[in-house]
Amino acid sequence: xxxxxxxxxxxxxxxxxxxxxxTTSITLIIFLPVGLRVLVRQSQEQLTAxxxxxxxxxxxxxxxxELVLNSLYFESDVPATMSFGEVRRIESTxxxxxxxxxxxxxxxxxxxxxxxxDYFDFRRLRIAEGTNLRMLGDAVLGARVAEELGVxxxxxxxxxxxxxxxxxxxxxxxxxxxxxxxYSGSPDxxxxxxxxxxxxxxxxxxHGHQELSGSGAxxxxxTSDTANVVANAAVVQYQExxxxxxxxxxxHGDQSTYPITAVIAVPPDQRSESLLxxxxxxxxxxxxxxxxxxxxxxxxxxxxxxxxxxxxxVVVVGLSTLATAVLVxxxxxxxxxxxxxxxxxxxxxxxxxxxxxxxxxxxxxxxGVALAAILTGLTSRFGSDIIRSLL
Amino acid sequence: xxxxxxxxxVITVSIAGILAACGxxxxxxxxxxxxxxxxxxxxxxxxxxxxxxxxYFAQRIGGEHITVHFPAPPEIDPxxxxxxxxxxxxxxxxxxxxLNGAGYxxxxxxxxLSTSRLVDTSTPFRDRFLEVEGTVTHSHGPExxxxxxGTAFTxxxxxxxxxxxxxxxxxxxxxxxxxxxxxxxxxxxxxxxxLLALDSALVAATAAADSRPIAASHPVYQYLANRYDLNxxxxxxxxxxxxxxxxxxxxxxxxxxxxxxxxxxxxEPLAETSERLESLGVTVVVxxxxxxxxxxxxxxxxxxxxxxxxxxxxxxx
Numbered sequence: 001x002x003x004x005x006x007x008x009x010x011x012x013x014x015x016x017x018x019x020x021x022x023t024t025s026i027t028l029i030i031f032l033p034v035g036l037r038v039l040v041r042q043s044q045e046q047l048t049a050x051x052x053x054x055x056x057x058x059x060x061x062x063x064x065x066e067l068v069l070n071s072l073y074f075e076s077d078v079p080a081t082m083s084f085g086e087v088r089r090i091e092s093t094x095x096x097x098x099x100x101x102x103x104x105x106x107x108x109x110x111x112x113x114x115x116x117x118d119y120f121d122f123r124r125l126r127i128a129e130g131t132n133l134r135m136l137g138d139a140v141l142g143a144r145v146a147e148e149l150g151v152x153x154x155x156x157x158x159x160x161x162x163x164x165x166x167x168x169x170x171x172x173x174x175x176x177x178x179x180x181x182x183y184s185g186s187p188d189x190x191x192x193x194x195x196x197x198x199x200x201x202x203x204x205x206x207h208g209h210q211e212l213s214g215s216g217a218x219x220x221x222x223t224s225d226t227a228n229v230v231a232n233a234a235v236v237q238y239q240e241x242x243x244x245x246x247x248x249x250x251x252h253g254d255q256s257t258y259p260i261t262a263v264i265a266v267p268p269d270q271r272s273e274s275l276l277x278x279x280x281x282x283x284x285x286x287x288x289x290x291x292x293x294x295x296x297x298x299x300x301x302x303x304x305x306x307x308x309x310x311x312x313x314v315v316v317v318g319l320s321t322l323a324t325a326v327l328v329x330x331x332x333x334x335x336x337x338x339x340x341x342x343x344x345x346x347x348x349x350x351x352x353x354x355x356x357x358x359x360x361x362x363x364x365x366x367x368g369v370a371l372a373a374i375l376t377g378l379t380s381r382f383g384s385d386i387i388r389s390l391l
Numbered sequence: 392x393x394x395x396x397x398x399x400x401v402i403t404v405s406i407a408g409i410l411a412a413c414g415x416x417x418x419x420x421x422x423x424x425x426x427x428x429x430x431x432x433x434x435x436x437x438x439x440x441x442x443x444x445x446x447y448f449a450q451r452i453g454g455e456h457i458t459v460h461f462p463a464p465p466e467i468d469p470x471x472x473x474x475x476x477x478x479x480x481x482x483x484x485x486x487x488x489x490l491n492g493a494g495y496x497x498x499x500x501x502x503x504l505s506t507s508r509l510v511d512t513s514t515p516f517r518d519r520f521l522e523v524e525g526t527v528t529h530s531h532g533p534e535x536x537x538x539x540x541g542t543a544f545t546x547x548x549x550x551x552x553x554x555x556x557x558x559x560x561x562x563x564x565x566x567x568x569x570x571x572x573x574x575x576x577x578x579x580x581x582x583x584x585x586l587l588a589l590d591s592a593l594v595a596a597t598a599a600a601d602s603r604p605i606a607a608s609h610p611v612y613q614y615l616a617n618r619y620d621l622n623x624x625x626x627x628x629x630x631x632x633x634x635x636x637x638x639x640x641x642x643x644x645x646x647x648x649x650x651x652x653x654x655x656x657x658x659e660p661l662a663e664t665s666e667r668l669e670s671l672g673v674t675v676v677v678x679x680x681x682x683x684x685x686x687x688x689x690x691x692x693x694x695x696x697x698x699x700x701x702x703x704x705x706x707x708x
Contacts, residue, residue: 097507117483117505133503134479195503246501247473 004352008359018332019364025325026368029318031375033311038376040307042383044300050186051292053123055273056265058082058090058098058280064290065299070103071262072292073187074111078104078261082287084196085256087263095276096265097122102199103261107157107175110145113191114199114260122266125188129153130179133195136206136249137241139175140193143183153177156240157192159202173202174240200258201241201249208241208248265289329361436568439485441496442469442682444547445512447690448557449489452578453564456571460485461684469682470544473498487563491556493520495544512559513546520546521613543613545680550590552614557582589694593619596702603705606642606651606673608660611680624649630658639667646671653704676704 012019050072059067060080069076081102090098099122102114119125120132130153133140139157141149151157159173175194183189200206241249251258267273280289333340343353436457440446446461453459462478463469474482479502482488488504490496492513513520521543547553561579565572597619605616607625616623626642628634634642645651654668655678665675677700679685681693688696 117503118507121505131476131480132483134476134483135503136501138503197500241501247497249501251500 001355004355005359007356008363011356012360012363018328022325022328022364023368023371025321026365027371027375029321030369030372032314032318034372034376035379036307036311036314038379039383039387040303042380043387044303046384046387047296047300048293051296054264054292055267056096056276056289057292058086058263058265058287058289059261061286061288064288064295067262067288067290068292068295071101071264074103074113074191075187081259081261082263083256084258084260085254086287087260088256090263090265090276093276093279095272095279096267099264099266100196100260101262101264102196102259105159105162105199105202107159107192108149110142110149111191112139112159112199112202113193114196115193116196119193119264122264123184123186123188125184126182127179128182130177132179133193134178135241136195136197136201136246137173137176138178138195138198140179140181141177142181142189142191142193144189145192146180151177153179172239173198176241196260198241200251203259205253205258206249206251208245208250333357437485438487438489438564439482440489441491441499442547443684444553444681444690445489445491445556445560446684448553448582449560449564451582452557452561452575453571454574454578456568456574457564463683465684465686467683470495471497474502479503487567489560489563491544491546492517493544493546494542495546510559510563512556512563513552515555515559516546516552519552521617523610523613543610545611545682546614548612548680549614549618550586550593551618554583554586557586585691589691589698590618592695592698592702596698596705597621599702599705604649604651606645606649606654608654608656611657612655612678615678622649623655624651628660628664630656630660633661633664643671646673655701674704676700 051068054072057067057071059071060082062080066076066079070079081104084100087098087100090096097118099116099118100114101119103111105112113119117132127140128143129146130140141151141157146152149157155177156174157177159175161172175192175198181188181193197206265276267276277289280287340353343356344350436453437460438449438453438457439460439462440449441461442463443461446459449457450459460481461469462474462481463472482502482504485508488509490499490509490511490513492511523541523543547556557579561575564575568575593615600619600621602620602622605621605623607623608628608630610625610627612621612623612625615621624645626638626645628638652672653674653676655676657678657680659665659677660668660675668675678697679693681690685693
């Protein structure tokens with residue numbers, strides 16, 4: 001058998017281009033459907049892990065998928081906003097801990113997530129460097145954000161304007177970086193976390209400005225009476241919150257009407273979850289309450305359906321490729337007739353000649369399968385990291 | 392031979408790789424596990440408050456089972472204090488933070504605290520807040536929103552409301568540490584008895600007021616006036632600062648419409664201020680709101696002293 005294997009090896013090595021093509025074809029025939037299945041399964045796990053860890057989401061009526069993608073993955077367009085007063089409504093039921101989030105703004109391509117300290121406890125996010133949020137204007141960076149921007153505690157990031165054409169829109173706010181989170185392997189690594197009130201500063205609802213009393217403020221006043229002073233547009237609003245101007249920041253209007261994009265509701269048990277969902281069942285209800293895992297399952301069902309079609313196509317293509325490889329082999333047998341005759345003439349038995357041919361096929365198959373296995377192993381090992389970076 | 396061994400190794404690796412690929416997709420990357428639990432870290436039962444009356448109530452109710460912190464410097468009015476980052480960090484470490492409500496402690500608007508640990512102790516009587524008259528607000532543009540800064544916040548000066556503050560504290564402590572509920576109830580009962588006695592004493596003391604005009608040096612006595620039907624008008628003076636000429640003129644104009652014969656002060660005014668008030672027929676009565684830790688005694692002893700001082704003057708006049 002050693003001689004047959006040697007001859008097979010020498011033949012394959014001599015016709016290396018043909019061998020490479022055949023091996024690659026076998027590898028791809030096996031790896032494409034298997035690797036695709038592995039990737040899809042890992043994507044499914046990644047997406048559903050985040051959704052499974054979030055019991056309920058409350059948001060304005062609209063697309064549940066948009067609400068989930070914006071609130072959990074900080075992607076997609078900004079959904080319709082809801083009012084901050086709804087947080088108190090949920091809290092007053094006693095059925096869940098409400099964690100408001102406002103995901104609308106961005107800084108250098110990274111989403112700014114306005115929320116409360118409860119978010120960090122809920123997501124089990126830990127500070128790797130510096131401190132957590134403490135004062136208005138503080139920012140805590142996800143691990144990847146700090147890496148990509150090369151920014152750390154003591155430095156600052158500036159929020160991006162929503163539109164370069166809207167000069168009367170949101171002001172860029174310089175936010176003081178006070179901390180960097182540990183790597184969590186979740187979309188939180190790509191986000192910039194600020195206090196909810198800081199996002200309202202970016203929006204302009206909360207602001208600080210010069211004093212409107214005193215002799216220096218004469219040019220800043222439109223009208224005044226004994227009860228109210230009306231400021232004009234000359235009043236300069238601070239674009240950076242410092243220890244000196246912190247005390248000047250204030251709210252206008254009723255805080256309960258301020259906007260947020262969602263509330264993560266964390267019920268203590270199944271019964272509370274059911275009761276809370278019941279509170280939002282009324283047809284007049286302006287809000288929707290969704291379990292993110294249901295929304296993601298629906299999305300993934302579509303993905304899996306597409307995956308099944310893709311795999312079916314790949315399998316069909318693979319079979320046709322295999323058929324082509326068999327045809328190539330059969331044709332090469334015909335072309336090697338003289339070679340086979342030579343082997344017979346020098347004393348090789350039919351069995352030995354058959355063993356040489358079979359060894360060539362087996363070697364190509366074995367190497368192809370081995371490479372497919374290695375690629376599948378690498379996909380399994382590193383696929384989740386790649387998916388996380390893309391999500 | 393060498394080449395056969397190589398082929399055998401390739402076959403072995405392939406089989407191993409296939410097995411790894413089949414098993415790898417089943418393994419769950421622990422870094423994706425959103426439900427990994429950190430071990431529970433035991434903590435002391437720590438409570439922070441935004442003013443001294445709440446700290447006193449919490450200590451009376453919580454007793455040895457909790458540690459109460461009120462870190463504002465003693466010389467500062469806690470309502471207008473701005474803690475630094477380190478102090479905010481200390482508040483963040485608390486198991487519970489008791490808030491006064493009614494817009495007290497404006498610094499709460501510019502710091503980050505865990506909302507699940509905040510307890511607004513005035514929630515039960517939010518509908519009974521009093522507005523401060525004469526506040527000047529501001530707005531932006533002809534149709535901009537107004538800022539609302541006109542809610543009186545010294546709610547604890549009404550002992551009935553102080554009891555409701557304390558009840559909220561007891562409720563929060565019992566919910567957080569139910570194993571000590573009985574002890575908290577005992578503390579609350581004792582405190583409630585003292586506050587009711589204080590209320591009775593104030594009722595008796597102010598009975599002699601009988602709609603008599605009273606002045607106040609600072610607009611902090613709204614809830615006291617409301618509870619005991621005091622005919623009270625306030626100016627905005629400080630005990631450690633002599634009023635200006637225009638302030639005296641305004642005061643005299645006030646006296647012409649509101650002929651007060653006694654004036655409540657947060658602290659002892661300057662001697663010259665007292666003398667001038669005496670010359671106008673106005674007796675100084677120190678009624679310390681006790682928002683911060685007193686130099687001597689505690690909240691109850693300060694309030695009892697306030698009652699004695701007020702009663703003495705009202706009985707004379």
